[in-house]
Amino acid sequence: MIDKKKTITVLAYISMAVFVIFLLRLWQLQILKGSYYRKQSEKNRVRVFKIPAPRGIIFDRNGIPLVKNAPYFIASLIPGLSKKGLNLSGLSKLLDTSVEDLSEKIAKRKKHVLEPIRLKEGLSFSQVARIEARRSDFPGLVVETEITRAYPYGSTGAHLIGYLSLPTEAQLRKGLFAGTPRGTFVGQWGVEALYDKRLKGVPGKRFIEVDALGRQLRTLKVVPPQKGEELTLSVDIRTQKTAEEAFKGKAGALMALDPQSGEVLALVSLPSFDPNLFVRGISQRQWNRLRRNPGHPFLNRVFQSQYPPGSIFKIVTAIAALEEGVVDENFSVDCTGEIHVGIWKFSCWKGQGHGKTALRKALVESCDIYFYEIGRLLGMDRIAKYANALGLGIAPGVKLSAERKGLIPTTSWKLRKKGIPWYLGETFNAAIGQGYVSITPAQAALMISAIANGGNVYRPELLKDQPGPEPIAKLSLSPKTLRIIRDSLVGVVEDRKGTGGTVRSEIVGIAGKTGTAQVIKIPESAKKKLANKFRDHAWFVAYAPAEDPSIAVSVFVEHGGHGGETAGPIAKATIEAYMKSSGYYVETPAKN
Amino acid sequence: MRNFDWLMFSIPIVLTLLGIMTIYSATRSVLDTQPSFYVRQSIWLVLSIVALFVSASFDYRKLIGFAYHLYGIGLILLFLTIVLGHTGMGAQRWLRIGPVSFQPSEMFRIAIIIVVAKYLSIKRSPLSTSPLATLLFLFVLIPFYLLYKQPDLGTAITLVGIVVLMVLVKGVQKRILVSLLLVIIISLPFAGNILWEGLKEYQRNRLVAFIDPKVDPKGIGYQIEQSKITIGSGKFFGKGYLKGTQGPFRFLPEKHTDFIFSVFSEEWGAVGSVVVISLYLLLIIRGFETAFYAKDEFGTLLSIGISAMFLFYVFINIGMTMGLMPVVGIPLPFFSYGGTALLSNFICVGLLINVRMRRFILFY
Numbered sequence: 005m006i007d008k009k010k011t012i013t014v015l016a017y018i019s020m021a022v023f024v025i026f027l028l029r030l031w032q033l034q035i036l037k038g039s040y041y042r043k044q045s046e047k048n049r050v051r052v053f054k055i056p057a058p059r060g061i062i063f064d065r066n067g068i069p070l071v072k073n074a075p076y077f078i079a080s081l082i083p084g085l086s087k088k089g090l091n092l093s094g095l096s097k098l099l100d101t102s103v104e105d106l107s108e109k110i111a112k113r114k115k116h117v118l119e120p121i122r123l124k125e126g127l128s129f130s131q132v133a134r135i136e137a138r139r140s141d142f143p144g145l146v147v148e149t150e151i152t153r154a155y156p157y158g159s160t161g162a163h164l165i166g167y168l169s170l171p172t173e174a175q176l177r178k179g180l181f182a183g184t185p186r187g188t189f190v191g192q193w194g195v196e197a198l199y200d201k202r203l204k205g206v207p208g209k210r211f212i213e214v215d216a217l218g219r220q221l222r223t224l225k226v227v228p229p230q231k232g233e234e235l236t237l238s239v240d241i242r243t244q245k246t247a248e249e250a251f252k253g254k255a256g257a258l259m260a261l262d263p264q265s266g267e268v269l270a271l272v273s274l275p276s277f278d279p280n281l282f283v284r285g286i287s288q289r290q291w292n293r294l295r296r297n298p299g300h301p302f303l304n305r306v307f308q309s310q311y312p313p314g315s316i317f318k319i320v321t322a323i324a325a326l327e328e329g330v331v332d333e334n335f336s337v338d339c340t341g342e343i344h345v346g347i348w349k350f351s352c353w354k355g356q357g358h359g360k361t362a363l364r365k366a367l368v369e370s371c372d373i374y375f376y377e378i379g380r381l382l383g384m385d386r387i388a389k390y391a392n393a394l395g396l397g398i399a400p401g402v403k404l405s406a407e408r409k410g411l412i413p414t415t416s417w418k419l420r421k422k423g424i425p426w427y428l429g430e431t432f433n434a435a436i437g438q439g440y441v442s443i444t445p446a447q448a449a450l451m452i453s454a455i456a457n458g459g460n461v462y463r464p465e466l467l468k469d470q471p472g473p474e475p476i477a478k479l480s481l482s483p484k485t486l487r488i489i490r491d492s493l494v495g496v497v498e499d500r501k502g503t504g505g506t507v508r509s510e511i512v513g514i515a516g517k518t519g520t521a522q523v524i525k526i527p528e529s530a531k532k533k534l535a536n537k538f539r540d541h542a543w544f545v546a547y548a549p550a551e552d553p554s555i556a557v558s559v560f561v562e563h564g565g566h567g568g569e570t571a572g573p574i575a576k577a578t579i580e581a582y583m584k585s586s587g588y589y590v591e592t593p594a595k596n
Numbered sequence: 597m598r599n600f601d602w603l604m605f606s607i608p609i610v611l612t613l614l615g616i617m618t619i620y621s622a623t624r625s626v627l628d629t630q631p632s633f634y635v636r637q638s639i640w641l642v643l644s645i646v647a648l649f650v651s652a653s654f655d656y657r658k659l660i661g662f663a664y665h666l667y668g669i670g671l672i673l674l675f676l677t678i679v680l681g682h683t684g685m686g687a688q689r690w691l692r693i694g695p696v697s698f699q700p701s702e703m704f705r706i707a708i709i710i711v712v713a714k715y716l717s718i719k720r721s722p723l724s725t726s727p728l729a730t731l732l733f734l735f736v737l738i739p740f741y742l743l744y745k746q747p748d749l750g751t752a753i754t755l756v757g758i759v760v761l762m763v764l765v766k767g768v769q770k771r772i773l774v775s776l777l778l779v780i781i782i783s784l785p786f787a788g789n790i791l792w793e794g795l796k797e798y799q800r801n802r803l804v805a806f807i808d809p810k811v812d813p814k815g816i817g818y819q820i821e822q823s824k825i826t827i828g829s830g831k832f833f834g835k836g837y838l839k840g841t842q843g844p845f846r847f848l849p850e851k852h853t854d855f856i857f858s859v860f861s862e863e864w865g866a867v868g869s870v871v872v873i874s875l876y877l878l879l880i881i882r883g884f885e886t887a888f889y890a891k892d893e894f895g896t897l898l899s900i901g902i903s904a905m906f907l908f909y910v911f912i913n914i915g916m917t918m919g920l921m922p923v924v925g926i927p928l929p930f931f932s933y934g935g936t937a938l939l940s941n942f943i944c945v946g947l948l949i950n951v952r953m954r955r956f957i958l959f960y
Contacts, residue, residue: 008896011765012888015900015907016881022911023877027870029918033828034866041828045862048825049841 050211050224054185056151057205060232062165062195064241065269065468066585069156070165071196076152076189076283077127079135080120081110082144095142098135099124120146122187126284152189152283153196159276161244163304164237164268164404164466166194167279169286192282195237195466198403205232238267238468246581247272250574256561257305259449259464260578263547263556266453266462266473269582270557271404273306275299304405310442311560314519314567315370315503316545317391317437319455319489322363324390325378326485333488336362339373343432350376350432353520367492368502370518372436379435384426387434388414393479395450395461396443401476402464410447413440438522448558452517452545454479455493456553458486493517494550506572507546511589514579515553516546518567539563544571548579555582599953604886605648607879608930608945612641612938614872615856615931621838622851622859633852633933640935644942651946655954660894663707663714667735670707673700674742701743701751702936706943708739708755709901712762717894722767735759749799750924754908761904762897819855823917826858827869834865852933854925858917872931876910879945886952895951902944 033041062070079099081090096103101124109123127135132147139145153168168189171181181190185207191200208229213222247258247270258272277294286294294301303309325331341357343350352358352372358365366374379387391397397412413434415426433439443451446464454461459481462473493515496504503518521541542564547556557575564570583589620634659666677691677700691700712735719727736759743752768776792800826842829835840862842851851859861869883903890896906929913928915921927934929941 008888012884012900015765015884015904019877019880019884019907022907023873025920026873026914026918029920030827030861030866030869030873033824033918034831034861034869037828038831041825042831044825045829045842048822 049213053210053212055208055210055226055229056149056188057207057229058151058231059153059168059189059205060203060234062203063234063236064239064244065237065267066240066242067236068241070161070237070239070241072154072156073151074154074283076125076150077129077132078122078148078150078187079124079127079131080122080146080148081142082120082146090142090144095123095145098138098142100131120148122148148187150187150189153279154283155279157241157245158280159278160248161239161241161271162194162276162279163273163306164194164239164244164271165279166196166198167192167282168196169282189283193279194404195235198466199233199235202233203235206230236468237466238262238265238269239271239466240269240582240585242585243578243582244270244272247574247578248274248276250577251561254561254564254570255299255305256559256564256571256574257309257445258557258559258574258578259306259446260555260557260582261449261453261462261464263453263456263553264473265470266465267468267470268402268464268466269555270578271306273304275301277301305560306445307400307402307405307407308444309560310408310410310444311541311543312439312441312521313396313437313443313448314521314541314543315437316448316451316517316519316543316567317441317443318367318370318375318435319451319493319517319545320391320394320396321375321379321382321387321435322367322492323394323479323481323485323489324382324387326363326488327390327481328382328386330381331363331378333363335378336360337366337371337374337377339371341373343373343376345428345432348429350429363488364492364495367489367517368495368499370496370503375435376432379431380428382431382435383415384431384434385414385416387431388412390479391441393459393461393477394454395477396447398447398477400446400450400464402446402466404466407446408444410443411440437519445558445560448543448545448560449556450477452547452558453556455486455489456515456547456556490515490550493547497546503568504544504546504572506568507544507576509548509576509580511580512548512583513550514546514548514576515550516544516572516575518572519543519545520565520567523563539565542567542569542571544568544575546575546579548583549588554586554588555579599956600652601882601886601949601952604879604882604945604949604952607875607882608648608942609641609645611872611875611879611930612637612644614860615928615933616641617837618856618860618863618931619852619933621840621863622856624838636935637933637938640938643935644939647939648942648946648949651943652949652953654950656895656898656947656950657892659710659898660714660717663711666707667711670700670704671738671742674704674739674746677701678742678745699934699936701746701748702934702940704739704743705751705755705758705905706940706947708735709758709762709898709905709944711735712759713894713897713901716762716766716897717892719766722769723763723772724769725772728763728768728772731759731763744794747796747799748925749795750912750926753924754905754912754926757908758901758905762901765900766897819923820916820919823855823858824919826855827861827918830862830865830869832866834861834863834868837863839863853927854913854923854932855917856932857914857928860931861917873914876906876929880907880910883948886948886955889955890951891955895954899948899951902948905944906941 058073064070092103092106096106106123109121127147135145135147155165155167169192170187171190175181184190191197191203196203206229209227210223211225213224243260247260251272251274255274258270259268260270261267262269275297281290339352339358339361341352341355353370358369358371361371361374365371391412397410399407399409418424418426430439434441450461459479460475461477463476465473494513496502496518497507497514497516504516507514507516521543523538523540542561544559544567545557547553557578559571559574561570561574584591616634616637619637623633673691680691691698715731715735736756740752740756743755822842829842840859842859842862860872880903883899883906887896887899887903890899909926909929912921912924912926916923927937930938
């Protein structure tokens with residue numbers, strides 16, 4: 005045996021060295037980093053679960069709810085709590101999906117092992133009950149709940165109300181909805197998207213003490229969710245519904261405004277879509293069908309389709325002529341059905357002519373020759389000035405969808421764009437709303453609304469009872485001009501020869517103007533035989549009651565032919581619906 | 597009993613009582629029915645105290661006579677464990693006799709220390725090649741293989757360490773030592789490779805996790821990270837007894853066995869931890885002191901073997917809970933739950949007391 009004393013002294017020193025190492029490490033862990041580890045242990049013990057916030061309900065102007073909150077169930081697997089050898093085939097039967105689908109979803113996981121993987125979304129109540137009953141067979145299987153929407157009115161008002169869905173991969177990649185917890189439904193369209201921040205509320209939190217196996221032991225604290233703000237829209241859902249039905253399946257757009265406040269009373273874009281398709285997760289097949297639909301259901305025609313306004317533009321030309329003083333109300337033109345400028349011939353829509361025509365008759369019977377004449381006297385630039393003052397050529401700025409501005413041409417615009425000067429014939433066309441001129445249905449509504457309220461163009465307001473309308477354009481016009489124009493527009497509907505006779509109502513006096521946007525230029529008689537896609541587009545703008553307007557409406561019917569025939573009745577139905585809904589007209593029970 | 601070392605007797609009892617308290621705290625459960633680990637450990641403590649007195653009562657030199665028999669029985673039991681033993685945590689470490697399960701490897705520790713002490717005490721120092729070869733084969737390779745097969749790598753490595761230490765204390769011829777060292781250094785990469793290949797998946801993971809616990813804090817590095825959180829969160833004064841959360845809430849695995857120190861440290865803080873570590877140091881130093889006082893070489897080697905064993909176990913176990921050592925399944929003497937280990941440790945203390953008690957006896 006080697007030196008006993010020395011050996012044992014060395015061993016004692018080694019022991020003490022170990023002791024010192026332990027002391028240093030304890031000092032490091034418990035004193036230096038003690039607070040950090042204390043916090044870690046708190047975090048360990050407590051897991052925070054999200055309590056989805058009920059989304060604010062959206063009401064129409066009469067307090068009718070347009071949306072409902074509905075629970076949305078998701079079957080998820082928490083991989084950290086799942087055992088090896090998970091019974092995938094059993095799980096696929098329970099969830100009614102394929103084994104491949106499940107294993108692919110589980111394999112795709114990149115997150116924390118305690119983060120749930122969503123296996124199947126949009127479960128029905130009976131599926132949830134079945135899963136809860138068999139939870140113990142599949143450790144780690146949980147049912148998560150989110151709040152989504154149900155839209156009781158279906159496709160009615162879909163472009164206005166919009167819909168919710170989960171953020172798409174592309175949106176998440178772009179960093180949209182950054183502040184929203186994972187898996188929360190977000191507004192994707194319409195008011196749901198526009199006012200998403202106000203509607204969504206603040207999710208609550210449930211702090212639960214758990215063990216490392218994720219078993220929930222007890223609830224420590226609950227921060228209740230804050231319900232989202234309720235929104236009352238200016239829309240009148242009854243009017244909206246009637247308006248959509250009045251289109252009878254035709255494509256087109258309609259916008260009804262309260263001319264005094266700019267509030268939107270109805271907003272129709274057809275064809276539409278059922279927002280309920282999106283909230284439960286739309287299938288690829290359904291999505292493709294919608295996207296490839298030749299009717300473009302996702303186009304918000306109110307703001308996004310622009311067409312020549314046709315004769316409804318004659319209102320603008322007439323105002324310009326009166327205000328500029330180039331003619332007075334008695335100035336008349338002899339309409340023979342055509343007019344010649346150089347080698348070109350310009351016709352009136354009425355081949356045999358209107359005979360001697362002054363301004364009122366020209367508007368009521370929509371005489372083209374009269375407006376060629378006053379167009380010639382005005383020149384394009386003066387017409388454009390009044391058009392702009394009535395909100396044409398300007399984006400209304402509603403932000404509900406992308407907006408087009410339409411086009412109000414000027415002589416300098418043409419020179420700049422085309423490099424050639426403006427021709428008189430082009431003024432002729434513009435004066436009757438053809439040629440380069442184009443507007444959107446929203447702009448048509450703003451224009452007629454301005455006539456109804458005396459020249460104010462207000463930004464369309466989607467919410468009810470907002471402070472003061474916001475003017476985006478203003479036309480100052482003399483009371484006399486206003487009176488002449490309004491009287492003429494009443495005549496359009498009420499006069500025997502008026503082009504808007506179809507709009508005449510038993511219950512309210514309506515003022516309006518028909519319009520037809522030409523698709524191709526051919527004789528009237530030949531058009532009847534044409535395929536639908538070559539038929540003209542129909543316009544109608546109107547307001548009512550004529551003496552004290554509370555609604556202004558624009559109607560656009562794609563390939564609707566004459567404005568008076570197809571667009572007129574839609575305007576009438578819409579106005580009458582609103583008169584009833586707003587209490588202007590009370591139906592008395594029929595007497596027997 | 598005049599020279600009975602009451603200090604050496606009381607340290608393990610204090611440690612075991614603290615251990616039982618901590619086992620109670622660690623296994624108290626918030627939802628499940630409460631397993632009675634602490635009751636069983638208390639019963640084992642009573643048995644162990646009896647065993648301590650028994651092992652201190654006879655002249656330890658009598659052990660020299662049947663050291664080989666003890667060792668032989670130990671090897672047979674280890675072999676039986678592999679063949680018959682039932683599985684716990686993927687390893688066959690238990691042998692069931694009637695109602696009691698026990699872990700032969702825990703008892704085997706005593707046998708190997710006794711037999712090596714005896715073998716070394718009858719050889720001349722420094723050791724030459726042939727007794728070394730015998731040692732290597734009989735007391736290193738065979739038990740290592742049997743333990744490795746269980747698999748109980750932690751115990752296997754610790755026991756090899758004890759044997760190597762005892763041999764070094766005895767003394768080895770310088771040229772042999774130098775050439776052995778060279779062989780080891782040269783073969784290390786190959787041996788390491790072979791050993792790595794032979795490791796089970798979880799053993800490899802533990803090593804990887806030790807080197808970098810951040811690899812997957814919820815996976816393989818989980819235990820280490822959680823143990824550090826457990827200890828660190830105790831701060832200076834601890835969270836208070838029964839106020840710890842890491843154990844009962846199952847964040848800490850093996851909370852009442854391998855990671856019992858963390859649970860204790862969480863509740864009693866740096867203050868309690870220093871007390872416990874000091875108790876271990878005191879016990880170990882006193883063990884080495886016993887070796888110094890021992891009247892014969894067998895007594896010295898026996899005491900060194902036992903004290904070194906405690907040192908290794910404490911170092912590896914507490915080092916592991918503090919993230920200083922890789923996770924090897926080695927319990928903390930007296931503290932960890934486990935009846936056989938407790939019994940074995942008390943017998944070892946009994947033997948130390950035995951050697952210390954008889955230091956004044958004149959040999960005849």
